[in-house]
Amino acid sequence: MTDAPNPLLSSPALPYDLPPYGSIRSEHYLPAFREAFAAQRAEVDAITAQTEPATFENTLVALERSGELLGRVSRTFYTVTGADGTPEIQAVEEQLAPLMSAHRDAIQLDAALFARIAAVHEQLGDLDLDAESRYLVERHHREMALAGAGLDAAQKQRLTDLNQRLSVLTTTFEKNLLADTNDLAVVFDDAAELDGLGDGELSAAAQTATSRGLDGRYVVTLTLYTGHPYLSSLTNRESRRRLLEASRSRAARDNAHDNRPVLREIVRLRAERAALLGYPSHAAAVLADQTAGSPDAVASLLRRLAAPAAANARDEQAALQRIADADGIRIEAHDWAFYTEKVRAEKYDLDRAALRPWFEAERVLRDGVFFAAEQLYGIRVTERHDLQGYHPEVRVFEVHNADGSELGLFLLDLYTRDTKRGGAWMNSIVTQSALRGTAPVVVNNLNVNKPAPGTPTLLTLDEVTTLFHEFGHALHGLFATVTYPHFAGTAVYRDFVEFPSQVNEMWILWPEILSNYARHIDTDEPLPADVVERLHASEAFNQGFATSEYLAASWIDQACHTLSLDEASADIDVAAFQAAALADIGLDNPVVPTRYASTYFAHVFSGGYSAGYYSYIWSEVLDADTVEWFGENGGLTRENGDRFRHRLLGVGGSGDPLAAYRDFRGRDAEIQPLLERRGLAG
Template identity: 90%
Template sequence: MTDAVNNPLLAPPSLPYDLPPYGSIDVEHYLPAFRAGFAAQRAEVDAITAQSDEPTFANTLVALERSGQVLDRVARTFYTVASADGTLAIQAVEEELAPLMSAHRDAIQLDADLFARIAAVHAQLDGLDLDAESRYLVERYHREMSLAGAGLDDAQKQKLTELNQRLSVLTTTFEKNLLADTNELAVVFDTADELDGLSDGELSAAAQAATSRGLDGRYVVNLTLYTGHPLLASLTNRESRRRLLEASRSRATRGNDNDNRAVLREIVCLRAERAEVLGYPSHAAAVLADQTAGSPDAARDLLRRLATPAAANARAEQEALQKIADVDGIRIEAHDWAFYTEKVRAERYDLDRAALRPWFEAERVLRDGVFFAAEKLYGIRMTERHDLQGYHPDVRVFEVHNADGSELGLFLLDLYTRDSKRGGAWMNSIVTQSALRGTAPIVVNNLNVNKPAPGTPTLLTLDEVTTLFHEFGHALHGLFATVTYPHFGGTAVYRDFVEFPSQVNEMWILWPEVLTNYARHIDTDEPLPADVVERLHASEAFNQGFATSEYLAASWIDQAWHGLSVDEASADIDVAAFEARALAGIGLDNPTVPTRYASTYFAHVFSGGYSAGYYSYIWSEVLDADTVEWFRENGGLTRENGDRFRQRLLGVGGSGDPLAAYRDFRGRDAEIQPLLERRGLAG
């Protein structure tokens, strides 16, 4: 099945925008296609290094950018499925593939002959007549290969390859264990009384989840990726709240086959060892050497600056919660926080966020909110393509056109949770735009919204509305990036910059023109009442002590693990004790405010791309908050503003220094004050 006749992954693309033919792809097609892709790119790179001509930009860098098209297509097709519909068969392929992919990547990144040619072009860079993007391509390849270890001796490279292959297996195992344990720990309730406080739609979703597991007549609440759970705010039964949070916090720590403690300890140790081989004192130092922050000290300084006021705000919030809980004779614990927060919110702002769901019907939020705001800002049009098939029946495909009618790309939406989908929400690209390759973008948004029973509308929480706008911000970044070289396509920017465009897109949720267009009652079509909107605005900084503290706690745990030296990481570390010491050291050890992710289910850093980089969200939010101020000062939701943001920031992709792009857009560097005010930390 390695030929194009028998393997659809190897056939020339035939669908619009090179959409993979998911309906024709079987699991057994993937590994042969990967092997063919590996062989093809290896031959292409060998042809670059074997030539006798002197290294030039064209015969080395451009040739390298043209290489690997088959592998890139196969990999993006597969990993889209692996994260969103990771059946046992797909997981088996991913486990076998992980060391193969790592070895192939290292074979190219550590190729001494290839690096020598790139270094030769880099050495004569100032004398070459290159445009800005081409010059930046040379600089980036030289730096990335240097940081990867291309300049090391053969023994060191062999060590790196062994470490990388083992790490690829471990991170895949971490994700597999987490998915399995998350599914096993979904909380089963016998009666509707145990779920008192939930809406009819939420109860319907829980009943549907139970039915899908063969538990007719019962109710199942699936866990979210993060520690808390949206339903904790509504459940009146304290024991139900306790069971839900306890299940969440126990993931991958139960001593069974899914326990991640030994896995993550080995990951930390091997990452530290790899950093040492590369000449860095820690994994964090190695990672942040090539981010906008520049060093762990810069990232940690920001976290420390925010932690003290955030913890103080959380304690003040806890005191307010306790006053109400005293009436019920309860001492506030972690599983009570969200429930009593809503009581305080109702008392202080006369606001019941759970009661807002009838105004947030998913289809209307999508079309009349998310898409509407993008059309107003950028002029794009979204048209559903029922003739095109995604990788799962729940996936919807939309064609995107520019204001002038020209084709832009495809947007896929995968809204609902399922046992084969990893937790959380994310965006990824199936195809990235590149003028060199002649490709247009295909981007995917994944969420984990509970699917109600057939015929029942999907009503979102305000948090889920926020997630939908956020992820579409990533999608816009992937759609708008307009580059020559695939190396810079889509969202291929520094990790601590990538969250910036998505966070900016959240600003339109409560923007009057957008809100009145999508927030309409499911039964009456009445807009969200103006006084409710005023109270939402008034409460924007409410509970930010908790929200900021739980986020900073997770960021600090990430930095603590990845700031360890080889000797420190090699010790027999007790995971829970290590977390406790780290949080006590920054004053975020309040037991009623658990970290947003504990280590054993911290997929962002132990199986995703955020290792030593979870600080990126708050780092990017400095830019985001400053940008929101710019939009407000310049008229808000206008095509002129949207075009400026698209052309000077989103459209750049990874083809230039992101902070230089920000200065080009804003006219200056970002200021932190808007962020402090947003999160109630200005005092």
């Protein structure tokens, strides 16, 4: 290591405070974190050392100003851990996890700081504060109370120990999953085994094989969720079976990457932490500060949807079996997607795999995703080739408002690689705050297979949906306009955060958007009108399966996290526990596997969705109701976009999200549009 200054500790010099990723090395991170920890600790100590009575300015505003360096270093680092988790970065993350946990606890459990915030909270009714400032007092007071700031010294020490151990375990879970996912990538010797895939998909599989030293062979990497997009196309049943079997066995084998003991300990320690905080379960502790409010409310919604979803899935299975009978096949899980496309073709004369030539990635991005946002919100997105992301494949775009003013940066990391975790996600690298004078920098990560050089990237309709979905999160992060860093970007309740992203999916088949981006890669012909009609007609098709697999994963999450400490302390057989949970809610159809099984359920055991995976369907109630509103009010207009931006997206976390929804919609959301969308209204 040279004596050159640590770039993480230098004042931001790039536009929008974009981190200087080109000069950051893995060995820079830990020293920067240690300095940032010390800096914020000193800032908080200065708050609590004051002899003057607590005021909003000398306590809450001072707390919001603290930790600027830590926030910058953290967002820079955690962007890389998920998207380019090299062995060196993973080693840093393992060392950092307990240090970060200890630092957070030292502040969240600081009795002197909590006393000052409580003092301001007690006089809140007499203070002349704007709405966001009042909400800041309420949130800090509630969050510290829920975190355990009111516990005694011994309880706080135990809580700190639990949090540190959990931070190590969740990091281990993700590391195991990434390693086993890479190990279980399926190797095929002959292109005939991959019959049904397009040229681009074969090219990607060959390229992956070459990168692993397997020239002349084909490697199919695994997606985060149980199913795989190729299952709908592969004509070779054994290839389908191998692919699904590999997916379902991730981190559940007796090897160094086995996540079963890891998740058992996570569940037990989360239950112990909840008990320490006075809650009967981890889910109760988490949901106390979400819009749902309680595990009972979540269970009520999931059970209400599960029975009709399972019934619809059984009807769908019967339809698949009628076609499979002609092939002499008894439908199994690895056959579902393949025969679903046969039924879709028979019922709607629709082959979704054949649509890929109309979904060239660059055109979908510029003429679809960006174009929809430009039409709706007036923003303009232009690529900045002079700015560098954290990996050579990352692209950087600048976003301007309709009046030409600067809004922020958007980064796109489209392709899969061995150092990237599965799935798709958005995160903020820099967050907007009027107090700090910062503008947003956000990134979208996907896991699209990269074809050979010179070959166009053709997306599936599901991947098009993911691109629109994640950009909905990006818009939320870009548009949130707040004073205090605590409320920046997508810092909203977990069961509200998926709402803006799901709404953004509505533009995929909107006529003027679809006609602008869905053009054939060779002929530039638009997607034929009759195909579009059939796509609309088939929107509720296979929703029994889709809803069932999602609800199954949500129920597993709730089952794990509604355990009491005594229940969680038992020697749990992970597979048996999961099977019993699915039987309890009637989603134990072996042909319809859960979207995520426990050992690779990263949302829950290494992400931020523990006891919160229900959030997608909870948010979808709002989403479906919002889509109905747009349809009733003229659809894709600047007036509608501005209303949605300013009354919902722009609020960030600075107010009650359900109050913001009522301000936008004029009433609370109704569930009927969701039931109709998913074919559950009957």
